[in-house]
Amino acid sequence: MTDLSQMSRDELVRRRDELSAQYDAYRARGLKLDMTRGKPGSDQLDLAKDMAVCLGPSDIKSADGTDIRNYGGLDGLPETKSLFGEILGAKPEQVIVSGNSSLQLMHDTVVRALLHGVPGGEGPWGKESIKFLCPSPGYDRHFAICEHHGIDMIVVALNDDGPDMDAIERLVENDASIKGIWCVPKYSNPTGTTYSEAAVARLAKMKTAAPDFRIFWDNAYVVHDLYDTTDALANILEACESAGNANRPYLFGSTSKVSWAGAGIAAMATSLANAKDLKRHLGIQTIGPDKVNQLRHMRFFKDLAGVKAHMAKHATLIRPKFEAVIEAFDSKLSGKGIASFTRPRGGYFVSLDTLDGCASEVVKRADAAGVKLTAAGATFPYGRDPRDRNIRIAPTLPPLEQVKLAMEVVCCCVELVSIERRLSV
């Protein structure tokens, strides 16, 4: 491998021509590969095949004797509250188990705050102009909630050990209009970063000008380990409670990438005061969640050990895809000074950073060669990556051979665009 910056203009031209020929060859193949979707493959969905039949026709009572088919049970069955308590690190009474979408829980929590405020606050957030901190690259659907509802977003860097806490502490201490922060604390989307214990502690302790500042802790990948040795994540609920900021965090999780992506169960956990407040709103919105699907999940997984055993099966299926991505990047991009990338130990994405100003062009070229990548910029608020360098790779959905082929094309595009950029200056 030669660093591009060490190559002469002639060498660069020669390499560009080689890559152009390769690229044209890929184009000629009429590929149709999609690396955009953070969705499980159908082989992963098949792992939960027994979900369809594990809840018999007479299996209609929850642990507390509730007929799961009827109305009621606003915050979920006792057994699902316990299970999610274990998953998220909360007491059952801090947990609300809901429908199939944790995104909806997050969205609705924001909407309730806009219309009604939150405990310890000074009224509806929507009455003033407010802001959220957005560690980036991050999850586009978090940012979309803010954009849709007119909440200003402030980008803060997501470093290897979590978000840039120096910047965050400075911002929240001085600006009372900053009401929240989006966090994917474990195997972050898209970088795979897990927040360090220090970062969690600082988030819990930091002084905020807003008395009703909230952490939206989207622990989407809490049990989504690719390896036996897993990233440890400190307990944000306990950290906030110890720091005297018990009402600060809202935790979210789901079985979407555990059982079935569209038909799982979602939950949140928070302080008792927050939970009480949420249930007051929830009781106006609905009579209760689908308890049949909750009990179905309990019958299938039984307990946390069952969930973990099931996740190990997922890992067996998707680890080779992640490793194929990393391997391609290692062999085709490393040492050339044109890209950096993450080596996640869990979650659903690999994050690739090109040279500044190259990501959009790489995505465009790959697309023209039949490889769909997540739009450049999607991992930043308003879809604007200030350095135009981040590309999110989603390896789970396509079969392994397609992942390998797609990565060949992507690597070709990255190097080609990088050289063109260098030649044009």
Next chain:
Amino acid sequence: MTDLSQMSRDELVRRRDELSAQYDAYRARGLKLDMTRGKPGSDQLDLAKDMAVCLGPSDIKSADGTDIRNYGGLDGLPETKSLFGEILGAKPEQVIVSGNSSLQLMHDTVVRALLHGVPGGEGPWGKESIKFLCPSPGYDRHFAICEHHGIDMIVVALNDDGPDMDAIERLVENDASIKGIWCVPKYSNPTGTTYSEAAVARLAKMKTAAPDFRIFWDNAYVVHDLYDTTDALANILEACESAGNANRPYLFGSTSKVSWAGAGIAAMATSLANAKDLKRHLGIQTIGPDKVNQLRHMRFFKDLAGVKAHMAKHATLIRPKFEAVIEAFDSKLSGKGIASFTRPRGGYFVSLDTLDGCASEVVKRADAAGVKLTAAGATFPYGRDPRDRNIRIAPTLPPLEQVKLAMEVVCCCVELVSIERRLSV
């Protein structure tokens, strides 16, 4: 039967003493009967026992080839959209099929309007002080949505053929802050009223000062007939379209009281412009509904004929309970000038009107004798029945014998309280 007003003071005193003795005897029995909940009985839920197993482990594709287990399908499966189109009287493309709760669809539609407004409007409803019309007696959870979100409620009478259209037309024509009306147009909760064709036409045509006035058409009991000859309801979508007010109605329905109360599927139907607007919001809130439960319902019911055949089974179970209520009222209350009541041909409730000022006391007495009734006033906005006379009877949940016994107690209480009232003046 003698009308109370024809009875002498002595006769009244004698009858009161008889009833007091009866009442004390009921009290002594330590009854525990609950007539408050508009919930199906477990025998009704059992009708859908096969739901648990009707969707096999390999039955994973919808009509358009979608893997129902994965993410996506924001507005529902094509086949469920078609089915709800038939149920609600809409084209499939006007339908959005969602999770388990039509109440949530209504609530979220109101919330979206508060935060963002609706097509044809002048911005978010929440920016000004707005009002909803509430035909009453009506459904307490509709009123709770308004109260929770600070929407003022105006009571209009619900007559035998629908809401008081003269009053409604006058109100909406002159007050631009009136943005909506709650309607349960068929077998209304709690009176069992079905809106006449004329009422539907007037709702569709009436001139509203608000350009973005909306009808919240909660067709909760659209297929919930108790008898073979059913109440006919005009198509509000078509009526509004013909009248040039296509965007006026939002229709809601669900299978909550068809399959399983807590684990059914809910849907709404509206104009294409409204549907497009709703999907724009919905796509921020969620990735998609539980499509597995949607396909499960399709496998179980197959089509509208299947739904209707299933509803006939429900009717067989609950019709005797309704008839027991009516029979008790007929034999114990009729002709005494102390009560009037409805004879619903569908839905979930019987509505009882006592003499003015007696409902709260009747509910209190019944409760003391071990018969829980829906709180007096619950069927009116803010829980305030201006004449304190309406009591909602929910006969479906308790076994028939309990319904009969509870009605004996209720009738005793109504007559007793009526006589006491008369004696006290």
